[in-house]
Amino acid sequence: MNFKQLVLAVFSLVLVVLAHAQTKSQSNEMAWNKTLEEAKGQTVYFNAWGGSDTINDYISWAAQKVNERHGVTVVHVKTGAGDVVSRVLAEKTAGAKKGSVDLVWINGENFKAMKNNGLLLEPWTQLLPNYQYVDVENKTTTTSDFTVDVNNQEAPWGMAQLVFYYDSDLLKVAPSSMQEFLEVAKNNQGRLTYPALPNFHGTTFVKQALIELIDEPSVLTQPVDESKFLKQTKNLWMFLDQLHPNLWHEGNQFANDSSHMKQLVNNQEIFIGISFNPNDAANAVINGELAQSTRSYVHKKGSIGNTHFVAIPYNSNAVAGAKVFADFLMSPLAQARKQDINVWGDPTVLNMTKLTKNEQSLFESRVESQQLLKTQDLANVLLEPHSSWVEALEQEWIKRYSN
Numbered sequence: 001m002n003f004k005q006l007v008l009a010v011f012s013l014v015l016v017v018l019a020h021a022q023t024k025s026q027s028n029e030m031a032w033n034k035t036l037e038e039a040k041g042q043t044v045y046f047n048a049w050g051g052s053d054t055i056n057d058y059i060s061w062a063a064q065k066v067n068e069r070h071g072v073t074v075v076h077v078k079t080g081a082g083d084v085v086s087r088v089l090a091e092k093t094a095g096a097k098k099g100s101v102d103l104v105w106i107n108g109e110n111f112k113a114m115k116n117n118g119l120l121l122e123p124w125t126q127l128l129p130n131y132q133y134v135d136v137e138n139k140t141t142t143t144s145d146f147t148v149d150v151n152n153q154e155a156p157w158g159m160a161q162l163v164f165y166y167d168s169d170l171l172k173v174a175p176s177s178m179q180e181f182l183e184v185a186k187n188n189q190g191r192l193t194y195p196a197l198p199n200f201h202g203t204t205f206v207k208q209a210l211i212e213l214i215d216e217p218s219v220l221t222q223p224v225d226e227s228k229f230l231k232q233t234k235n236l237w238m239f240l241d242q243l244h245p246n247l248w249h250e251g252n253q254f255a256n257d258s259s260h261m262k263q264l265v266n267n268q269e270i271f272i273g274i275s276f277n278p279n280d281a282a283n284a285v286i287n288g289e290l291a292q293s294t295r296s297y298v299h300k301k302g303s304i305g306n307t308h309f310v311a312i313p314y315n316s317n318a319v320a321g322a323k324v325f326a327d328f329l330m331s332p333l334a335q336a337r338k339q340d341i342n343v344w345g346d347p348t349v350l351n352m353t354k355l356t357k358n359e360q361s362l363f364e365s366r367v368e369s370q371q372l373l374k375t376q377d378l379a380n381v382l383l384e385p386h387s388s389w390v391e392a393l394e395q396e397w398i399k400r401y402s403n
Helices: 004-038 054-069 081-093 108-116 131-132 177-189 199-214 215-220 236-248 258-266 280-286 317-328 332-337 357-359 388-401
Strands: 042-047 073-078 103-106 154-161 163-167 272-275 296-297 305-311
Touching: 004 317, 004 332, 042 054, 042 081, 042 317, 054 073, 054 258, 054 317, 054 332, 073 177, 081 108, 103 108, 103 317, 108 388, 154 317, 154 332, 163 258, 163 280, 177 199, 177 236, 199 236, 199 258, 199 272, 199 305, 199 388, 236 388, 258 272, 272 280, 272 332, 280 296, 317 357
Parallel strands: 042 073, 042 103
Antiparallel strands: 103 305, 154 305, 163 272, 163 296
């Protein structure tokens, strides 16, 4: 084959590849148009945590937009993901062909439970138009949930990372590690706390402590070994045994959840609160829930971070409508609004380089706030332990410390 023939062969191959890509694109577009038609008139029961007015308002806004654009009605069912797993599993056991849950806001532990029990719709997110903008290249947690492969069975809609915040008028220097957190507790008895497990934020606090204190962090990427669990976690329990007597109510009572902690910080009963939203404190200052002297921070070696997702149960009664709502939640418009600290402050899952200039402009912050964390402060994300560690930690914590 001479040079001219080689060039012609390469050119022909490029044409074939382009034609295939165009055909695939057209096929996906036709499939999505069919989904939009099927979705019209459907009611989607979106099961999601309802403990925050800020988040509830955002979901209401998104539901209204999807109804206006696509004729889909979204009903926010305010419940926890654990309840959803139990309900869908019961429906499967009973042989129910149609379920009560169409879409669920889910975390890694419950995603694994649903995946293992065959409770999820077969892979679907790769077919959503807005999925192409998701940052799967740089944000590894958009494709792996608590080390479990997402397998296109849940759609990412927000980034999360454990952050601490404090009233700088009451506490001059924030602790930069769990060991320093213990020292602050000892020096300010009764002025620190965290939510009781199995509350999500309480469990995250304990996981953060475990990651910082464990002798062999590498074991956390593997399923928990019950025969070695107590030995591997001995540093954690020693830390908590020292910490609890110095906490609010001497560790005999814990905060109910992160919202309760926010109230306690605002009332100056405790000095430090925790959140899984890096901009939560900034949003709370704007809303008057926290003092202007509030500052956010993360520990020196980083903090636990992950992506939060929505998933469709295998027996959803409105699959098309659920896909349409999930797709809208990943749209630049919805992601930009969600990231606005005046609205929610939840970081985007999108890759800015994949967006047009106009779409990128939607994300430009119009707020300058001392409470906002800088990007470099959040750069060191500590990956979640394998999902099996959650149940083991919660059971042991409850056995040791639940009154």
